[in-house]
Amino acid sequence: MxxxxxxxxxxxxxxxxxxxxxxxxxxxxxxxxxxxxxxxxxxxxxxxxxxxxxxxxxxxxxxxxxxxxxxxxxxxxxSNERLRRDLEHAAGAAPMAELLDRITQLGLENPRLFDLSRTAFRSLCRVTASQVPAITAAHLLKTLAFAGLRPSLDVCVGCGRPLEADSIDSLVPVSFREGGIVCTACNASIETVLEPMPAIAWCRTLLASTFAEIEAMDAGPAAGFAALGFCRQWIRDHVGSDLKSLNFLFTCGLF
Ligand SMILES: [Zn+2]
Missing domain, CATH: 2.40.50.140 (Nucleic acid-binding proteins)
Known part of the structure; x- marks a missing residue:
């Protein structure tokens, strides 16, 4: 028993x-x-x-x-008290918790997800308000990756070719349904939307960096929101619906 x-x-x-x-x-x-x-x-x-x-x-x-x-x-x-006390930090913590609430399940073990989230909430307590969007985006992306929903941001989802070296101002074809970036050749046969290169670049950087490294980057709200915009569409297509608290982050006017 x-x-x-x-x-x-x-x-x-x-x-x-x-x-x-x-x-x-x-x-x-x-x-x-x-x-x-x-x-x-x-x-x-x-x-x-x-x-x-x-x-x-x-x-x-x-x-x-x-x-x-x-x-x-x-x-x-x-306690992570700052995540309830400071408005920006509270707004940043809410989508992290909402995504975890959505993708974790009774009896479904994924130990790295707990360590990741504990580190992320502690990191969020340490940063300034302007760094909040980048920390939130990093946690959302890493959580999705740990849950088997990692976007392909380095190679084309159609043919596996690496992303062409584009200028920072360019637009990159992305298929959210198919799972990531699409090269020019495959773009004819896969339905895509154009995403700004900085959004893709920031998602790649946040996925590849530790929270300590991200804190040291001092990435401002523009970088954080570029990545959060990608996360919002990715979550819509792969988790099934919007996170209310992530929508709030875009409309709250705090940053
Ligand atoms: Zn391709």
Whole structure:
């Protein structure tokens, strides 16, 4: 018989109200899978569960329930408080959590995804507001890659030929459906849209760099949004629908 309780380390991705004072928490846990558990009394400030804040990393003792599991004890590991306090940082953290909520599943292990996300949320806490879009874009791209949805940005999806060395101002044919960039020869037979070269270049750079390297680049909002625009269309085609919080990032006027 399975044990009645289990220990998890997780990051809180979503909090949904349940009844008068409870919350249902969605977490990505250390093995990269998703769990949902009830935190009883979590909306009362005196409850231990009030520490289970959005984007925080926590260690929890969870009891198996008939329908939903129940958080019995919790200890804060990393508060990531800035991601709830500063508007720009909060706006940047929300699409990261929303994508994780969408692609993680109960029992679907992907341990690198937890480490990646923990590093990304910590990185987001450290950067200035102008660096937020680049960190968010980097996390979205890397999360998609870890989930098997990595865009092909170096070679043509039709024939495998490397991207021609174009000038920085040029437009690159991209097939979001087929999975990435398309060369001039294949462009005749594959339906494409033209993406600005800087968007492709920034996506490649963010995919290939660590968060420490991206922080050191000091990439401004223009670079971040170029990559986020690509992410938005990619997510639409490969995850199935828009992320509301990513749309908000484009319209919020914070950057
Ligand atoms: Zn080709």
């Amino acid at each position: 399975a044990s009645a309780t289990y220990d998890v380390r997780g990051i809180v991705l979503r909090k949904t109200k349940l009844g008068e004072s409870d919350l249902v928490l969605t977490l990505i846990v250390e093995d990269g899978s998703q769990i949902r558990a009830v935190a009883k009394g979590a909306r009362k400030p005196t409850s231990f569960a009030s520490r289970l804040e959005l984007y925080s990393a926590v260690d929890a003792l969870v009891a198996r329930g008939r329908s939903l599991d129940i958080v019995k004890e919790a200890r804060l590991v990393e």
